[in-house]
Every structure is written in structure tokens, then in C-alpha cells.
Amino acid sequence: MLEQPLAWRHGYELLKATGLKSGTLYPLLMRLSDQSLLASEWREPEKPGKPPRHVYRLTPDGLALAREQARDAPMPAVAGKWAGAKA
Amino acid sequence: MTDNIPLLRQCAVTLMRYAVRIMPDARAPWAPAMQNEMSAIESDGEALRWAIGCLAVSCIQKIKISFGGFMNRQKINNVSAVIPVVMSFFALLIVLTVVITGWERHLKDEGAAAHIFQILIAAQLPFVLSFLVTANWKRGVLVARPLAFQFLAIGLALGSVAFFRL
Numbered sequence: 744m745l746e747q748p749l750a751w752r753h754g755y756e757l758l759k760a761t762g763l764k765s766g767t768l769y770p771l772l773m774r775l776s777d778q779s780l781l782a783s784e785w786r787e788p789e790k791p792g793k794p795p796r797h798v799y800r801l802t803p804d805g806l807a808l809a810r811e812q813a814r815d816a817p818m819p820a821v822a823g824k825w826a827g828a829k830a
Numbered sequence: 831m832t833d834n835i836p837l838l839r840q841c842a843v844t845l846m847r848y849a850v851r852i853m854p855d856a857r858a859p860w861a862p863a864m865q866n867e868m869s870a871i872e873s874d875g876e877a878l879r880w881a882i883g884c885l886a887v888s889c890i891q892k893i894k895i896s897f898g899g900f901m902n903r904q905k906i907n908n909v910s911a912v913i914p915v916v917m918s919f920f921a922l923l924i925v926l927t928v929v930i931t932g933w934e935r936h937l938k939d940e941g942a943a944a945h946i947f948q949i950l951i952a953a954q955l956p957f958v959l960s961f962l963v964t965a966n967w968k969r970g971v972l973v974a975r976p977l978a979f980q981f982l983a984i985g986l987a988l989g990s991v992a993f994f995r996l
Contacts, residue, residue, distance in 0.1 A: 754867045755880075765883030769864060770890065773857065783863070796870065797863035 744801050745809045751786070751798035772799060780805030838874035845881040849888040854895040861888065903964045910961035911976035914954040918983030921950040925990040944996075951987065954980075 744752065752760075758768050775781035782802050785795045801809055835843075846865050853861035864884040871877040924947050927933055934941035958980060965973040 753870065754863065755870050758880075765864065765880045766886040767883070769860065769884065769887045773860060773891075793869050794862075794866040796866050 744799075745806070745813060748801060748806050751784070751800050753796050753798055757799065775801075775805060780808060836874050838878045842868065842874065842877040842881040845878070845885050849881065849885040852892050853888040854892050856895055857888075857891045860891075907961060907964040907966075910957045910964065911980070913957045914961075914980045915976075915983045917950045917954050917957075918980070918987045921947050921987040922983075922990055924950070925987065925994065925996065928996060929994050947987075947991070951984065954984065 744750075744757075754765075754768065754772070757763075757772075758765060761768065763771070772781060772783075776783060780802055781799055782805075783797055783799045786798050787795055846868055850861040850865050864880075864887070868877050868880055868884075871880055924943050928943050934943050961976065961980075962973075967973060
């Protein structure tokens, strides 16, 4: 969400990107939404016969907080992957 | 019609319907969001895992919202701080009633007044423990003050029994 702040993402897409379970992801989304850090809206289905889906993206406040957190927190997993790719 | 749907998918759909049904009103918009998202999951096993997670979310939200009004830590702490003092006060009141009115003073064994007094004292223990468990120990004064009141109150109740030699 931080990499492409303007992009709307589906719940399942977020689940795959984060590796979280749905039972963990949705309470997080609810909490972020309660704190006005997350915006959500309904999107019409891309394929006919499918139901509309909820999409999410960070609000400006959420984005500022995420950037702050990302700056403070080390990212060993990503660094490791990049190091491996280079090697 | 459901014959063509694999068993895992049927289970997932059933669980998801239940998750939608029990989701509390305050979180109602989230239920169809979770339910509709399942249509994008191609793997039946993954859909089932998704539905189980969503059911857990609904259950937790239901519990949180249903009991959140009186189950939060601060409220439990506040109630637990006051109840022992009130119970000690009633215990003291019983002692004074016995002394003033001579209620059951003629009995050789313990009567109703003594039993009520004992219950009022013993029943404070869970409330005191609950107060200690839910206390915010970083703010010592907020713990010490109610605790001092509780000890003072129980001291008065027990002291009155000793003083009047009941």
C-alpha cells in the first residue's frame, strides 16, 4: 500500500501480499478504518456474474503514519531478498 | 444445483453465510466485503481457510461489541475497587445493628447475622484480586488509594467485631 499509495487493493490481494490470514487481516483493516487511516469503497466486478468487491487504500493520514513506521522499522526480510538477488 | 459445487467450497460458502449472519450491526458493511471477496478465490481449500478466518472475525467482533460495554479493563477495575468497600460497609452495618438492637445476641452459636458478615468479608476476595489484576500498575497512586480504602473498610468491619467482642 505504501509502494503504490494511490492504488486501490482488494482484501484477497492484501492477504496474498502480506501473508496474513483473513482472520488477522480484516480486524486490522477495521481498526485502520476506525482510525480514518484507511479508505474503502465498493467496485463493480470486472467479470459479469461476480459480486462487487471492496477495495482499500491508505488515507493521507494513514500514508503519513505508514511512511513514519517504515522509516523507523528495519526491513531485514526485504534486505535479505535483495542481497540474495544481487548475489 | 449444489451437486456441482465441491464439498470444500460448499463448506466455505456455509461458513461464510454464518459469518455474515453473526457479524454485529456496527460492523455490518464488513460482512459482504469479506463474503464477496471469496468469489475471487479460485482454490476451494483457500476459500475454506478464508471463510474460517472470516467466521473468527465475526465471532470476535460479536463478542467485543456485545460485551465491550461492561467488559473493558478500566470498568472492571473501577467496579472492583468500589465493591469491597461497599461490602465492608454493609458488614460494619450488620455489626452495629447487632450491637444496637441486640439481634441474635442471645444465640450461643453463630446466627444469620454472623453468616452474612462472613460472606460479605469472604466474597470480597475475588473483587480484590480482580482489582489487582486489572490495575494500571504504572500509575501507582491510582492503585494504592482504592487499595488503602479497601483495607481501611475491611479493617473497620473486622475491628468492630473484635471491639464489641461478637
